[in-house]
Each structure stands twice: as structure tokens, then as C-alpha cells.
Amino acid sequence: MGKKVKKEAEPPPKDVFDPVPIGSKNPATVVLMLHSPEQEVLVKACEAMYKFAEKGDENKATLVELGAVEPLSKLISNEDKAVRINAVMALGVMASHNDVKKLLKKLDVIPSILARLAPAEDTLIHEFASLCLAYLSVEYTSKVQIFELDGLDTLIRLLSSPDPDVKKNSLECIYQLVQDFPSRAAIRELNGIPPLLELLKSEYPVIQQLALKTLATITHDAETRVALRENQGFEQLIEILGNNELNDLHVETLVVVSNCMEDMDTVQLIQQTGGLDKLLQLAETSTLPEVQMNAAKAITNTAQSNENRKILHEQEVEKTLVTLLRVAHDGLRTAACHAIAIMCENLASKDEFRKLGIQPIVQLLNSENAEVKKAAALALSNLTNANHLNANAVIEAEGTEALVQLLTDQMVGAVAYAADVLTNMCTQEALRSSILAQGAMQALTEALCSTDSLVLSKVVLAVAALACDSDARTELRNVGGLVPLVKLLNSKNDEVRRNACWAVLVCASDEPTAIEMCRLGALNILQEIHLSTSRKNNFSEAALQRLFDSNLSIKYSFTGCLSSSNKITDGFYDYGKVKPDHKMITLEELYKQKVNQHRPVVFLNAKPPEPALTELPPVENKSPDSPGGRSPTPSKNSNKDKTPSKGKSKGKKEEEKTKEEEEIKIPQEVIVEKKQWLLPYDPIFHSLITNVTKSVLPLPNTKEQVVALAVFVAEKMGGPVERDRLHEFFWELHVSELKFQLQSNVIPIGQIKKGTFYHRALLFKALADRIGINCSLVRGEYNRAWNEVLLADEVPKAPGKLFPPKAYAVDLMHSPGHLMKKNSPEAIQYQCI
Structure with a gap:
């Protein structure tokens, strides 16, 4: 073979630049680079955006003003993976700014962000895309959109991600979503309970706390509580409560436990497994008042049903609650009083609280904290309801004065519950006198001028309960209580009007009070109520009849009939027939x-006049025919005539007699001026x-x-x-x-x-x-x-x-x-x- 010839390298194209290193410190320039067609430029621009935005809100605001949000929202869907990662990172960090959220909402970016949470995407993209969703899910409309786009299913899947930041961000977004009821039900349907429970084992406390907060929200739903119990979630919660090393999670855990214990099945389960003992022990021994407070709230939720109250009573929960009252923490004392109030639905618990001592609750009536006073009054209201022994215990604990003072408190609930306690106590005649002695009628009269319907309803009942005695009714008249009471007959609130009718029915038991109420217009108002189909109530007709029966003159004029039980007495007068809207005047x-x-x-009037004072000279008598006359009853001077001494002259005697008459005449005139009108x-x-x-x-x-x-x-x-x-x-x-x-x-x-x-x-x-x-x-x-x-x-x-x-x-x-x-x-x- 011949020798190979080395191939020469081809020269670069003449129309292409060599690589140019990019560097810019101007944000505006970097924002312009986001529009570049080159992937490398986009990667570096997005990376610069991320680093710049991470430094603070001012930088994020600058990027918003320069128009960086819109191009970034498009780049998160770029084909290049590096561009997508950097764009998502930049957008995720910027999404914490309110202006960015508003722009992203307008740009409808949520579908693109959800697409970045696909399994095929990089973990880094998952982290910052879920972070962006967590920021956006704060807004209601964004939550709705995420839910409608099946984003909840995607977020639940990400709870199993190996990356803790992905878990945290996804969990934050889920927590925001489940604030709305549809998402709570969807969590259960999408089998989201197991991954949430798994996160309780996380090594990161922030993830554990977020998981507990989410569980606390979704367990308001009864079916979700069943699902939690079926997945052995309740056992995990009890384990956390029993682990002192996890005491930073006890508060959130107790909130979930509190919700779950509304179900009797859960209470029976926790009792059988010894969890209830742990809960009560934790409430008594914890050094954190917040933990004790949530334990008390858990007891309150548990005690919502009669069966659960029996179980708690068997566990001697009363001792735990009384112990909590002695901890110097207002929130804890309030929660303990609420638990006591609900436990009082159990009669055995009522007696047990009395045996343990009502004194600690009574002392809380003098607390400087308004919520504590209100809660203490509520507890006493339920303790004394239909229980005269507990009412006596309140008296023995010197609670009457504090209750009366509470009637003038600014806290609406405190006034209402204090009036409730006094009403319960007034069922015993012996206690009524001690209540009156503390100025209760004056305080109730002031409370009758309240504008709150709850206060008025309770206070009017207290007035009715206290006015069973003639002395109390006299005091009610003297302190001006009849004026606001009669006005309440016109109340637009049905309960207030009904209770006011009851109070008038009670107060009209004696003639002076009945006459005064008639003078104030009670009779006319009750007649109007009687003729109204919507305002008429169980007591209005009875009150009307009682007013009539207490003042037969008025009854005869308005109704034209006196029954055989209506006995005419001195002072009766026949005014003649009058119309229902007529206002009668007194005799x-x-x-x-x-x-x-x-x-x-x-x-x-067959009642003879009172005999004249013996030391006063006789008053000139008028004939019986005179309208204001008395029967002729000439009286003699009580001083016997004495034989005058021989040394006194006739002139001297006449002078002394004139002087004596003048001395007597002066007090006589004073008495006449002060003397009230008497019926002839x-x-x-x-x-x-x-x-x-x-x-x-x-x-x-x-x-x-x-x-x-x-x-x-x-x-x-x-x-x-x-x-x-x-x-x-x-x-x-x-x-x-x-x-x-x-x-x-x-x-x-x-x-x-x-x-x-x-x-x-x-x-x-x-x-x-x-x-x-x-x-x-x-x-x-x-x-x-x-x-x-x-x-x-x-x-x-x-x-x-x-x-x-x-x-x-x-x-x-x-x-x-x-x-x-x-x-x-x-x-x-x-x-x-």
C-alpha cells in the first residue's frame, strides 16, 4: 500500500466570528442578552440574572423595571437544558417579589412551570420550579389554577424526591393548596397521606414541621382522619409526643392529635394504646407552656362528644386541667378554662371540679388579660348551670364581687358569661341577697345599655332571675333599670326581645313596678308585639297579661273585662274604654x-287616712264631698292643758300661746311641701x-x-x-x-x-x-x-x-x-x- 498523506485542516468560515468572551456589569445589557439567539449567551445571561436577583429585593425590582420577567418566563421552556436550568433558577428566586408574582400571573406562566416538574427534568429544575410555585400558590387564583391543572398530583409525587429542597418547596405549595377544601379531599383521593407521614421521619425539622402543619389542616376533614388512622399515622404522632428529643415538634403534633381526637374511634384507640396517658402526662409535665396549651386544646376537642367525656373522666382529666390553671401563662389558662367548660357537660366532672376546688377559676376573674377573664367566666357559667352546690362554691370562693365587676368589663363575652353565672346563682334565694348586696342591679342596668345582642340576651335573663324578690324589683326601679328594659321590648333580635318579655313578666309581679313599666310604654309595645305574627313570642302574651293583672285599672280600660280572679282593691279607677295605642295617665x-x-x-278607696302626727296642730279638714278631702277627724293637741300659775297675767298667756303656735306652724308647712299625693x-x-x-x-x-x-x-x-x-x-x-x-x-x-x-x-x-x-x-x-x-x-x-x-x-x-x-x-x- 502507498504511504498515507496527512489531510490538511479546513480554514474557518470567513463569515463567522471567533468566540467572544462576554462580560457586563450593566443589568440593562444583561436583560437585552435574554433576547439573543445564541444558547451560550442565554445561559450566561440567565445565570447572571439568578446571581443578581439572589442579592435582594431591590435587585429584583430593578429587573422587573428592565423587563426581565417576560423573556425569562419564555426561556424556562427553552430546548437547551442549560438555558432551562438557569432561567428556572432566576425565575424561582425572583418569584418571591410581589411585582414579579403579578407579572407571572398575567403571563399565565403556571402551565410552563408545572411542565418543568416532569420526571425527566433535572433535579435542579424541580427545586426552583417548585420554589416558584410555592411563592405563587399564596394567591387564591393561582391555587385554583394549580389545582385545575392537576398540579397537586405532581407535587405529591415530588414529596418522594431524593432532594430535600424539592420536598420542602413542594410541601410548602401543598400546604397553601390545602387551605381550600377541594384540595383537602384531593390529598386523600390521591393517596397523599403516606408520603406526608413519611416526611415526619425527615432529618430536617423544617420539613417535619411543614408536614405536621399540612396534616393539621387536612385532618379537619373526618374522612381524612380515618385515612390517617388506617395508615397508622396516629401511632407516629404519639411516638413523637413521647420523644423528648422532638419537643420542638410537640406543638404542631398536638394540633394534629387534637383534630383526630374529635373521633370517638381515635379516642378509644389512643386509650387502648396508652396514648391518652402520655398526652395527659405531657400536659402536666412539659416545660413548654405552648405544648401544654395545645394539649389542653386537644382535650377540648376530644370532649366534644358525651362518650369521649366519659373516657376523659375515667382518665381523671379534671386533675390535669386544674393543674394547668396554676401555670402563669395566659394562653394556657384560657385553653384550660375552655376545656373545663366543655367537660362540664359531664355531670360527674362538674362535681369533681368542685371537689378539686373552684377557687383557681374564680381567681382568674381578676386577671388583667381579657381572654382569661372571659374563659374563666365561661367555665363558671357551665359549672354552675343547674348545679346549686357549685353555685354555693362560687360564693364561698368570694366570686360574687368579681362577677359583678365583670358586668362592666369591655370584653363582650366576659360580660355575657358573668351574667350567665349570676343567673345560675339566682336560682337560690339565699344567694340572691348576697348578689344584690354587691350592687349587681346597678351593674346589670348599665349592661342593659350595651349594643351587643349576646350581652343583652344574657343580661336581661340575669335581671329576670334577680328580680324574683320585691326588694330587687324596688332597687331595679330606683337605679333606672326599667327604662332600658322596656326599650329592649322593641329589639330587632328575637332572642333579646323574647328574654325582655320574660323579664317584664317577672318584674310585673308587683303593682308599683307594673305601673312604672306601663308609664314607660311597656303595655303599648307588648300589645303591638301581640298583634304581630313575626315578633310575637312565648312570653310576650304572658307578659301582657301579667301587666294587666298587676294593674286592673289598665286591664279594664284596654280589655273591658275583669275575671273573677281579678280582685279590685283600693286605688282602682275606671278610666273608660281606650284604644290599643292609647297611653293611659295615672289617677x-x-x-x-x-x-x-x-x-x-x-x-x-276605702282605706282611711293615716292619723295625723300628735305633735302637730290639726289641719283644716275638708268635707267628704271634697275631691282631696279627708273624713272629718278633728284632733286635739296631745299636750294636756296645764293650770296657769297665778303669777302669770292674761296677756302673758296669750303671748306665749301665739309664740307656741308659730313654732309649730313652721314644721307643719315643711311637712306639707314634702308630703306626696295621697288617694282621697x-x-x-x-x-x-x-x-x-x-x-x-x-x-x-x-x-x-x-x-x-x-x-x-x-x-x-x-x-x-x-x-x-x-x-x-x-x-x-x-x-x-x-x-x-x-x-x-x-x-x-x-x-x-x-x-x-x-x-x-x-x-x-x-x-x-x-x-x-x-x-x-x-x-x-x-x-x-x-x-x-x-x-x-x-x-x-x-x-x-x-x-x-x-x-x-x-x-x-x-x-x-x-x-x-x-x-x-x-x-x-x-x-x-
Whole structure:
């Protein structure tokens, strides 16, 4: 063979540059290089971008202003691997800046980033692409897009990556995604629980903590908790809690455990495996208050069901919670009080807390921390609910004063729960007096002016509970509590309005309070509520009736009917028929009005006046016919006349007498000025009561008493009047003459000598009530009124046995004493014109 000839090298093309080393310190130049068609230039430009952006947010902002984001977002999909790596690294670092996030969102870069998470891509690309997604997933719309593009499946796969940074970034993104409910369910469906549990074994605490935070979020879902239990995840959590070397993970672990223990199956499992003992021991012995606090929260979540409360009681959880109260940490004390409050649903636990001592909880009412006070009041509210022994224990622990002071606190919940405790305590009469002694009524009155519905609802109930005694109702009036209470009847909140009706029902048990509430408009409001289908409640009608029954004058004017149980007493007055929206005025106000043309008001008062003070001279008496007069009861000076000494002259005696009268007259004037208005005494009515007591009451049966009383009333009111001669019975003239004679619009019933139907019916009812005859009073139209009585007739063939009673109307006008069966033609004729 011939010798080989060496081939000469070909010269470089004439139209190509030799390699040019690139170097630039100007960011704008580097940004321009991102548009280069040469791969080597792009690689170096992207690498420079990454290093520049990594130095701080100012540099990232500079790159945004120079327009680097858009070309970078395109380069992450470049065919060249080196370009892709550097572009993804630069974009991943820059994505922490808010302006970059906004631009990436507009550029719709998420599909390209998810494509970089494919298994074929380099681990470095996975790291920074997942980092970019972690930053973007903070925004809600980005989370939705990632989820819709099946990004969650990709991220779960990356949890098994060998690179810890990929795991961390993917886990951060998953944590953001599971804040939305659809992603929580998807985690379970995509079998994401096992890789999350595997990360609990990571050597990097940050990964462990992120995994626990993610588990804490997704275990709010019951089905996820089941999946966690099926994958033995709960055992792993208990192991972490039992490992003191992992105490930095105990807080997050307890949050997951707390969620899981809402399920009874989990509680039974943890009890069987001894995990519950570990949890309670950790709560008592841990030196980290945050750990103890989350342990208390776990107990609270566990105690949500009755079965779980029984299990916790068997484990003596009460001792653990009382121990936690003594740790000087506000968050822990709050959590412990919440746990105590929920455990009180178990009756045995209520008793156990009392045995261990309620004092620590009571002391927390004086805490400077508002949340602690609120939680302590909540715990006491549940402890004292339907438990008088615990209520007594609060008193013994001197908690009343603190509870009353809490009513004026700025913390809404604290006020509401404090009122709750006082309501529970008020079920015992002995405790009510001690509560009143601490100024509770004044504090409750101030709380009634709150704008919070919860506070108002609870405080109104406390007022109702405390106002069971007449002394408490008197104090409520004196401190001005009736004004805001009546206003709450108009509340737009159904519960507040209902409770206010209940409070009015209770407070109207005595006449002075009922009268005051009527004066404040309670009656009108309750009538409006009664007529409303939407505002009416269980207590509104009862409260309305109680107000009526406590003030029969008002009841008769508004309803036109008094039942046999409504007993007319001194001070009753017939104002006449009024409309539902009318506001009645008091008898005192009527008495002080000038004489007018309106129908006179008839009143009853058989109560004699109080005797005059003996040391005062006699007051000039007015005649019984005088509207403000007293019966003529001339009194003598209590000082006996002494025989004058012989050394005194007649002039001297007269001078001393004049001086003595002047000395007495001065205090007399002072007393008259301070003396409150008294209802005029009606001596004639008094004598009528005396007469019927002697003549009617001794009769052998009710029927005879009714007939005799009817005849008596008719005789005192002008005698019988034939039906066709009613127009000749000039009762109007007689009543008008009385008005002008007395110079008053109010007339005592005893002064009326000619009375028509409504005068006679009123007098009959008043006298019947005094001697024990049960009868009703009914007002009709056009000055008609009548009385109805229940009478039982004897069975003819069985002496002593009675037929069922029947109702009769009593004739007081035409044939006094005649009894007419109710609703019979003659009764209807008597009641109508």
C-alpha cells in the first residue's frame, strides 16, 4: 500500500466570528442578552440574572423595571437544558417579589412551570420550579389554577424526591393548596397521606414541621382522619409526643392529635394504646407552656362528644386541667378554662371540679388579660348551670364581687358569661341577697345599655332571675333599670326581645313596678308585639297579661273585662274604654287636671287616712264631698292643758300661746311641701263595705248573697229603673253635678247616688270581691256593663248534690237580683241597647 498523506485542516468560515468572551456589569445589557439567539449567551445571561436577583429585593425590582420577567418566563421552556436550568433558577428566586408574582400571573406562566416538574427534568429544575410555585400558590387564583391543572398530583409525587429542597418547596405549595377544601379531599383521593407521614421521619425539622402543619389542616376533614388512622399515622404522632428529643415538634403534633381526637374511634384507640396517658402526662409535665396549651386544646376537642367525656373522666382529666390553671401563662389558662367548660357537660366532672376546688377559676376573674377573664367566666357559667352546690362554691370562693365587676368589663363575652353565672346563682334565694348586696342591679342596668345582642340576651335573663324578690324589683326601679328594659321590648333580635318579655313578666309581679313599666310604654309595645305574627313570642302574651293583672285599672280600660280572679282593691279607677295605642295617665295626673267635659273617672278607696302626727296642730279638714278631702277627724293637741300659775297675767298667756303656735306652724308647712299625693279617702264606700259585710256575707249560700248584694247596690245607685223609662233616669246630670261640686274629674264611687249600668256593675264587683263572692266585670257598648257569676243548682232528688255550675248575668238595673243565664235572650237584651 502507498504511504498515507496527512489531510490538511479546513480554514474557518470567513463569515463567522471567533468566540467572544462576554462580560457586563450593566443589568440593562444583561436583560437585552435574554433576547439573543445564541444558547451560550442565554445561559450566561440567565445565570447572571439568578446571581443578581439572589442579592435582594431591590435587585429584583430593578429587573422587573428592565423587563426581565417576560423573556425569562419564555426561556424556562427553552430546548437547551442549560438555558432551562438557569432561567428556572432566576425565575424561582425572583418569584418571591410581589411585582414579579403579578407579572407571572398575567403571563399565565403556571402551565410552563408545572411542565418543568416532569420526571425527566433535572433535579435542579424541580427545586426552583417548585420554589416558584410555592411563592405563587399564596394567591387564591393561582391555587385554583394549580389545582385545575392537576398540579397537586405532581407535587405529591415530588414529596418522594431524593432532594430535600424539592420536598420542602413542594410541601410548602401543598400546604397553601390545602387551605381550600377541594384540595383537602384531593390529598386523600390521591393517596397523599403516606408520603406526608413519611416526611415526619425527615432529618430536617423544617420539613417535619411543614408536614405536621399540612396534616393539621387536612385532618379537619373526618374522612381524612380515618385515612390517617388506617395508615397508622396516629401511632407516629404519639411516638413523637413521647420523644423528648422532638419537643420542638410537640406543638404542631398536638394540633394534629387534637383534630383526630374529635373521633370517638381515635379516642378509644389512643386509650387502648396508652396514648391518652402520655398526652395527659405531657400536659402536666412539659416545660413548654405552648405544648401544654395545645394539649389542653386537644382535650377540648376530644370532649366534644358525651362518650369521649366519659373516657376523659375515667382518665381523671379534671386533675390535669386544674393543674394547668396554676401555670402563669395566659394562653394556657384560657385553653384550660375552655376545656373545663366543655367537660362540664359531664355531670360527674362538674362535681369533681368542685371537689378539686373552684377557687383557681374564680381567681382568674381578676386577671388583667381579657381572654382569661372571659374563659374563666365561661367555665363558671357551665359549672354552675343547674348545679346549686357549685353555685354555693362560687360564693364561698368570694366570686360574687368579681362577677359583678365583670358586668362592666369591655370584653363582650366576659360580660355575657358573668351574667350567665349570676343567673345560675339566682336560682337560690339565699344567694340572691348576697348578689344584690354587691350592687349587681346597678351593674346589670348599665349592661342593659350595651349594643351587643349576646350581652343583652344574657343580661336581661340575669335581671329576670334577680328580680324574683320585691326588694330587687324596688332597687331595679330606683337605679333606672326599667327604662332600658322596656326599650329592649322593641329589639330587632328575637332572642333579646323574647328574654325582655320574660323579664317584664317577672318584674310585673308587683303593682308599683307594673305601673312604672306601663308609664314607660311597656303595655303599648307588648300589645303591638301581640298583634304581630313575626315578633310575637312565648312570653310576650304572658307578659301582657301579667301587666294587666298587676294593674286592673289598665286591664279594664284596654280589655273591658275583669275575671273573677281579678280582685279590685283600693286605688282602682275606671278610666273608660281606650284604644290599643292609647297611653293611659295615672289617677294622680287625672286628679290634678282642671275640670273638663270628658266623662268623669270613677275611683274606689276605702282605706282611711293615716292619723295625723300628735305633735302637730290639726289641719283644716275638708268635707267628704271634697275631691282631696279627708273624713272629718278633728284632733286635739296631745299636750294636756296645764293650770296657769297665778303669777302669770292674761296677756302673758296669750303671748306665749301665739309664740307656741308659730313654732309649730313652721314644721307643719315643711311637712306639707314634702308630703306626696295621697288617694282621697271615700268614707261612704268604706261604710258600704261594712254594711254588706254585716248584711250579705252571713247569708247561707252564694246565690242568696248575689241576689242580696244586687238589691243593695241598686238601692244605693238610685233603685230599679224600668227598661222603657231609662231615658227619665237622669244619671248624667247627677254625675255632672258631682264633678262641679267636687271641682274634679275624678269621683269617688260612694258619692254616686244615681248610677247607670257601668256604675252599678263596678260597685257590685268591688263589694263582691270584698266579701268573697266570685264574679266578673264585663264592659259593653254605650255605657253598658254587667257582672257574671257562676252558680251551681242543687239536684232536686239528691239534696246536698249540685249540678255543674252555670254562668249567670246579674240584673242590677231593672229587676235587681234577677239572674239571667249567660247568652240567653234576656241577658243579651240587658247587655245591649
